[in-house]
Amino acid sequence: MNLHSLRYFYEATKYSSLTEASHYLHISQPALTKHIKNLEEEYGVRLVEKNGRLLSLTDLGEELIKECDFLFQQSEKIEQLLKQKSSHIPLKVGVTQLNSEEFIKHILVNDKFKDIQIELTTDNTQKISQLLINHFIDVALLPDTPTLVDFKREKIFSDKLIFVAHPDYCKSNISLKELDSYSFIKREDGSFIQDTLDNWQTDGLYFSNQVATHNEALLLAQYKNGIYLCSSMQAQTMIKSNKLKKVTIESFPVFSRDFYLYFNKNKQVKYFKRYVKEIIDEIKH
Amino acid sequence: MNLHSLRYFYEATKYSSLTEASHYLHISQPALTKHIKNLEEEYGVRLVEKNGRLLSLTDLGEELIKECDFLFQQSEKIEQLLKQKSSHIPLKVGVTQLNSEEFIKHILVNDKFKDIQIELTTDNTQKISQLLINHFIDVALLPDTPTLVDFKREKIFSDKLIFVAHPDYCKSNISLKELDSYSFIKREDGSFIQDTLDNWQTDGLYFSNQVATHNEALLLAQYKNGIYLCSSMQAQTMIKSNKLKKVTIESFPVFSRDFYLYFNKNKQVKYFKRYVKEIIDEIKH
DNA sequence: GAGAATTACGCGCGGCGTAACCATC
DNA sequence: GATGGTTACGCCGCGCGTAATTCTC
Numbered sequence: 001m002n003l004h005s006l007r008y009f010y011e012a013t014k015y016s017s018l019t020e021a022s023h024y025l026h027i028s029q030p031a032l033t034k035h036i037k038n039l040e041e042e043y044g045v046r047l048v049e050k051n052g053r054l055l056s057l058t059d060l061g062e063e064l065i066k067e068c069d070f071l072f073q074q075s076e077k078i079e080q081l082l083k084q085k086s087s088h089i090p091l092k093v094g095v096t097q098l099n100s101e102e103f104i105k106h107i108l109v110n111d112k113f114k115d116i117q118i119e120l121t122t123d124n125t126q127k128i129s130q131l132l133i134n135h136f137i138d139v140a141l142l143p144d145t146p147t148l149v150d151f152k153r154e155k156i157f158s159d160k161l162i163f164v165a166h167p168d169y170c171k172s173n174i175s176l177k178e179l180d181s182y183s184f185i186k187r188e189d190g191s192f193i194q195d196t197l198d199n200w201q202t203d204g205l206y207f208s209n210q211v212a213t214h215n216e217a218l219l220l221a222q223y224k225n226g227i228y229l230c231s232s233m234q235a236q237t238m239i240k241s242n243k244l245k246k247v248t249i250e251s252f253p254v255f256s257r258d259f260y261l262y263f264n265k266n267k268q269v270k271y272f273k274r275y276v277k278e279i280i281d282e283i284k285h
Numbered sequence: 286m287n288l289h290s291l292r293y294f295y296e297a298t299k300y301s302s303l304t305e306a307s308h309y310l311h312i313s314q315p316a317l318t319k320h321i322k323n324l325e326e327e328y329g330v331r332l333v334e335k336n337g338r339l340l341s342l343t344d345l346g347e348e349l350i351k352e353c354d355f356l357f358q359q360s361e362k363i364e365q366l367l368k369q370k371s372s373h374i375p376l377k378v379g380v381t382q383l384n385s386e387e388f389i390k391h392i393l394v395n396d397k398f399k400d401i402q403i404e405l406t407t408d409n410t411q412k413i414s415q416l417l418i419n420h421f422i423d424v425a426l427l428p429d430t431p432t433l434v435d436f437k438r439e440k441i442f443s444d445k446l447i448f449v450a451h452p453d454y455c456k457s458n459i460s461l462k463e464l465d466s467y468s469f470i471k472r473e474d475g476s477f478i479q480d481t482l483d484n485w486q487t488d489g490l491y492f493s494n495q496v497a498t499h500n501e502a503l504l505l506a507q508y509k510n511g512i513y514l515c516s517s518m519q520a521q522t523m524i525k526s527n528k529l530k531k532v533t534i535e536s537f538p539v540f541s542r543d544f545y546l547y548f549n550k551n552k553q554v555k556y557f558k559r560y561v562k563e564i565i566d567e568i569k570h
Numbered sequence: 571g572a573g574a575a576t577t578a579c580g581c582g583c584g585g586c587g588t589a590a591c592c593a594t595c
Numbered sequence: 596g597a598t599g600g601t602t603a604c605g606c607c608g609c610g611c612g613t614a615a616t617t618c619t620c
Binding site for chain 1 (some may be wrong): 577
Binding site for chain 1 (some may be wrong): 291328348
């Protein structure tokens with residue numbers, strides 16, 4: 001029997017619709033439908049029936065799910081056994097400065113990664129891509145990179161520059177006229193963030209403080225020290241926990257970069273990819 | 286985890302070597318190796334180790350197999366549940382006269398087919414192939430057939446014309462000089478078998494009796510009535526049970542036809558194919 | 571018309587077989 | 596040299612996503 005289709009069927013029933021399930025299972029909705037049809041056709045049985053515009057389980061479907069509980073519980077047990085005895089060499093991951101902190105915070109410490117041992121390398125895009133090419137690392141999280149043009153990759157998220165501030169510090173939408181009512185947090189000269197700000201408005205911005213790192217800037221922003229421009233990825237968790245809010249400023253252009261996972265062939269990479277995507281989903285929420 | 290590879294690994298351990306297992310599991314031996322490697326690489330574990338020129342299970346491998354017992358026992362239970370509730374429309378199978386008796390005897394009454402309901406049509410090759418083309422039947426067992434040239438097919442066995450006789454009736458190898466010491470069983474004039482015999486030796490053959498059907502001829506041969514020319518497929522079981530033996534006659538040319546399963550797309554056909562192949566293997570032994 | 575499922579279709583990867591090679595007896 | 600396992604390689608089908616369609620509220 002096709003245990004692959006059975007697994008998807010089983011997992012899908014944990015959600016209220018196929019569409020919802022497809023989202024959480026990281027598979028397209030038509031593909032899920034197909035898996036269910038597979039089972040039904042293979043055995044000439046009906047497992048689901050139409051219920052309004054949703055599907056619901058037939059009696060046989062319910063019965064099947066109960067049996068699947070045992071099956072996949074056992075399969076889980078086996079997987080744990082194997083993972084426990086695993087002597088994997090660590091998966092070598094390369095990231096840029098921009099990602100590294102978020103990576104460490106949200107990905108590497110995540111429970112999902114308890115069974116993948118990871119060795120992290122942080123360097124600039126150029127160096128990381130060279131490591132990947134020379135097989136010194138297995139995976140790299142990087143923006144679009146010319147030297148990796150024919151490498152396997154998968155888009156993970158789109159990073160944009162956004163303004164953030166303490167929720168009480170200012171309105172959420174600020175017009176150009178209102179700009180002088182607020183102060184901005186200044187990053188070190190020559191940094192990408194500061195250059196972007198300077199190029200946008202050479203005058204008219206009032207800077208409260210200058211800091212040396214992204215972390216310092218975030219801290220100041222939290223203490224209502226001003227509005228701070230940073231990558232949406234880096235601010236996401238603070239926004240989610242309401243320590244900061246996103247601030248839109250009139251006519252500020254969109255600076256965005258897509259980030260990809262580039263990878264060499266490696267059995268573990270598959271899981272790594274899935275976990276990363278799941279975690280990114282959680283962050284985006 | 287990859288339950289497909291796990292299944293093959295599990296089943297393979299029931300045999301003494303991969304080569305032997307591959308034969309019974311109807312998969313090539315390199316493919317089996319690959320499945321095991323899959324599991325080992327996915328989890329970074331060792332499941333088998335070299336033991337002379339054979340493989341044997343590691344401790345972890347043994348442990349894994351124990352857990353797999355539960356897993357695939359449960360999977361079997363689920364499969365039974367589904368098959369029991371199955372409301373399959375019968376699988377429509379077409380065969381020629383030549384095959385039909387062997388089919389009914391050795392295939393359709395076989396235990397393996399208890400969960401596939403079969404509707405059998407017997408007719409000549411031309412008619413059967415038309416039924417297949419028009420989707421009136423799902424599977425057909427036929428020799429190479431020009432009208433089905435771009436149909437999906439799979440070679441099932443090669444049928445040859447052979448001489449058979451009672452084990453005590455004659456020697457196993459007969460030279461041309463000795464031919465006149467034995468009598469032959471004569472089929473009805475115009476039959477393929479009789480025509481073949483007549484075209485080979487227009488004189489010099491002594492015919493004891495003339496019969497109307499293959500079954501009658503087999504019966505006579507069993508009663509030491511003479512040597513009988515028939516298809517190897519049709520005589521196989523009598524030979525296996527020592528009621529008849531194969532007789533080689535000097536300079537008799539090989540008349541052989543390959544038989545194929547031709548099939549339309551149908552979920553059940555997969556199982557049908559596998560069962561047929563297994564049974565053919567049993568017959569060939 | 572919005573949300574859900576189904577059908578149609580095309581692409582890429584993985585599973586498989588064949589063949590050649592290596593290792594053990 | 597015979598038997599069993601491994602590596603290399605290429606093909607085909609299955610699993611999947613995208614897009615268009617149907618169905619329900």
